[in-house]
Amino acid sequence: MKSYINRLYDTYIGSETGLKDLHRSSLVNAVVVFPNYYGVAMSNLGFLKVYELINNSGFISCDRAFLQDDISKGIISIEKRKRLLSYDLIFFSLSYENDIYNILKIYEAEGIPFLSKHRDKTFPLIAAGGVIAFLNPEPAAPLFDLLFVGEAEAIFPDFFDIIKNNSIIIIKNKTDKFDIIEEAKKIEGIYVPSGYDFIFSKSNRLALEDIKVKQSYPAKVKRKWFAGFTSSTSAVTTRYSELSSMNMIEIARGCKRGCRFCSAGYIYLPSRESSTETVLNGISMTKNGNRVGFVGLAAMDNDNIKNYMVHSLKSNIMFSLSSVRFDCLDENNVELMRNSGLKTVTLGVETGSERIKKVINKNIENDAVITAVRRIIEGGIINIKTYFMVGLPLEEQKDIEDTIKLIKAMRQEFIDASKKEGRIGNLTVGLSPFVPKAWTPLQWKNFEDVKILKKKIDFISKQLSDLPNLKLNINSVKAAYIEAFFARGSRISLEVLIRSFKSGLSIKKSIGSVGFREEDFMREFSIDELLPWEIIDQGLSKKYLIDEYKTALEFKITPGCFDGCKRCGIC
Ligand code: SF4
Incomplete structure (x- = not known):
């Protein structure tokens, strides 16, 4: 047997x-x-x-x-x-x-x-x-x-x-x-x-x-990056993967936008687009019955995305997109997504606060978010999934209230537009604690105190959890805490982990048992400190990251990558 x-x-x-x-x-x-x-x-x-x-x-x-x-x-x-x-x-x-x-x-x-x-x-x-x-x-x-x-x-x-x-x-x-x-x-x-x-x-x-x-x-x-980058596709597909029977096709690597919380946006620089030929070939090679998933940090920024969506539909292959920038959603894109059978569009909004948008360098107006919600529903896609963060640097009560206000306005627009269409799906709001990541301009900022974080989440929850047609998914504070513990950790973090593993004690308790204080791992770092991950040469200048950090603290926006730019040291 x-x-x-x-x-x-x-x-x-x-x-x-x-x-x-x-x-x-x-x-x-x-x-x-x-x-x-x-x-x-x-x-x-x-x-x-x-x-x-x-x-x-x-x-x-x-x-x-x-x-x-x-x-x-x-x-x-x-x-x-x-x-x-x-x-x-x-x-x-x-x-x-x-x-x-x-x-x-x-x-x-x-x-x-x-x-x-x-x-x-x-x-x-x-x-x-x-x-x-x-x-x-x-x-x-x-x-x-x-x-x-x-x-x-x-x-x-x-x-x-x-x-x-x-x-x-x-x-x-x-x-x-x-x-x-x-x-x-x-x-x-x-x-x-x-x-x-x-x-x-x-x-x-x-x-x-x-x-x-x-x-x-x-x-x-x-760090060595691949100058000859063309594209990657799934070598093996299976219906038992979380992305069931999907042939993933990488249409871009890196991102030009410069969101200050996003580690992938920095460590995959310079931003590169896949060759059109390899992507089209990847679509054509997709096996019968499988879908195509276009993978890339800012898939909708890709110059050829429309071309790829059209080619998939002409080849009778349905497609999905990992996450969509709402400022890239025109009627035509929504129609192509609907024709592909997409039932849900995922949007990363992060915050409803104008101040915090400047801190994280993702300055998209709330009106644009509302317009995107209407466009998606009127375009025939019934569900919307959004991501927000809590515990972001410099966040105050007013910023949280602005986020709640935006979510409520999105919900109203979602309901009104859905009623006109005569059917209604789900508006899902995912809420995650902000985790400062290495090699981002916000790497020096602390992980929010867990008690404060829980209070903030409770406050948001009370305002939103009973509203019909809105599903609130709150990511675990405990999981975010562990992620934060490792994200800016050192070899000492591994000592704590091994102790936790052998003793069965939580990471929190193990930190105490080896004579450290929790806040030491979650604290704000000084820009003069030597950081454990500086063993790596990313090609990114530390001065650029510090300048970006200071710009964030002054609530100022920095434009994304542009032709002829040399500022961060990568190009
Ligand atoms: S040098 Fe400029 S264009 Fe090149 S990756 Fe850095 S910010 Fe982007």
């Missing part, structure tokens, strides 16, 4: 399309692990891209593994049903701060010592990539032998050369990973955490005083 996980994985594999297009070669065996469940992993284009790139290397066969409900018998790969330690190479794909906890669960289930320094040559090389690896890798860095800082397409070719040159050793000796690490540390975009000692102040153990670089390691690890 097959185990539950084997039966489940049989079902998943049976639902997948695209697998056979990969060119596996089994000279070296690798597994890419997503530290969350199958459904989450399979809707992550970065994870699928890495899986595809490794399999198409010409000499590595790569399987996938995920977090499982029952880990008592270890973690197995979905393809060969093999345990992680039987592979020559293990790659982790890190997309969310809160998944760092799951890495410990996976390591424990597989009997892998948590810290790289405690694993001898009998353990395979364990590497990690993904957004977290180049946003702020520090709270996870000591768990890995090396991390990929930047975009996989740009770093993998050089890394694969090293693996290929060492493949005979890998096969015969079950890898001498230390030779590989020694060579890999010289490659741009590869971070070997053991080459750096983070020195914290004796008087204030959380203040980073210095990063001591060991001999022959680069002073900083340069």
Whole structure:
């Protein structure tokens, strides 16, 4: 009788399309692990891209593994049903701060010592990539032998050369990973955490005083971005992913808008558009019955988005868009979305306060939001999902009241327009606590005090939760707190996490048990401080970020990227 996980994985594999297009070669065996469940992993284009790139290397066969409900018998790969330690190479794909906890669960289930320094040559090389690896890798860095800082397409070719040159050793000796690490540390975009000692102040153990670089390691690890970027599409699709049966097509990377809270907007700079040909090709290659999902931070900013939507419809392929800027919603775009069967449009509004819009550099008038609501409903799409934030820097009671006022006005417009159309769907308002992120101009700002945050959320809730036709989804303060703990964390955060994992105490209690105060992790940072994530050279000048921070505090707007601009150091 097959185990539950084997039966489940049989079902998943049976639902997948695209697998056979990969060119596996089994000279070296690798597994890419997503530290969350199958459904989450399979809707992550970065994870699928890495899986595809490794399999198409010409000499590595790569399987996938995920977090499982029952880990008592270890973690197995979905393809060969093999345990992680039987592979020559293990790659982790890190997309969310809160998944760092799951890495410990996976390591424990597989009997892998948590810290790289405690694993001898009998353990395979364990590497990690993904957004977290180049946003702020520090709270996870000591768990890995090396991390990929930047975009996989740009770093993998050089890394694969090293693996290929060492493949005979890998096969015969079950890898001498230390030779590989020694060579890999010289490659741009590869971070070997053991080459750096983070020195914290004796008087204030959380203040980073210095990063001591060991001999022959680069002073900083340069983020490598892919200049030859064209586009990515889902290598495998399945109806069991959170984005059921969707072929994701990346139509742009980076964003020119410069919203000051958005880390992805900064670390994927410069903003690049996919080549029209590859996107159109990706649409045409979409398998029967699958939808297309256009992925990109500002999908509607893309010069060719109309062309892509029209091409999909002409090819009888329905499409979705991740999130839509309401200032890009004209009647024609709404009509194309409706014709694609889209029942919900998602809008990131963030705040209704004119002051706070200037702080976050997202200056779109409330009237434009209301107009977008009417346009969507009149255009025949019945549901609208919106995102707002609470606990933003410089936020006062009046700003929260302005947000409530805007939501109420949106609801009224939604109801009036829906009545005219003779049908009504749902207006959903998602509310999330603001989490300051590394490499954004708001990185120095504190995470709001949890008690104040809860009070603010209660106030908003009381005003909005009983209103008909409005669904309020409040994101957990606890989850945001943990995200904030890691987002600007250091190697000390990992010490706290390991203690929490071993003792079963919450992160909050573990912080206290190792002699720290919670507020030390959530505090406002000084612009003169050395920050743990400055081990990375993003290409972004610190002066630019500081100037942007000061501009935010003065409630001033900065225009987005423009031709000939050189101000942030990326171009
Ligand atoms: S240099 Fe200017 S155009 Fe280039 S990424 Fe920075 S802000 Fe944008």
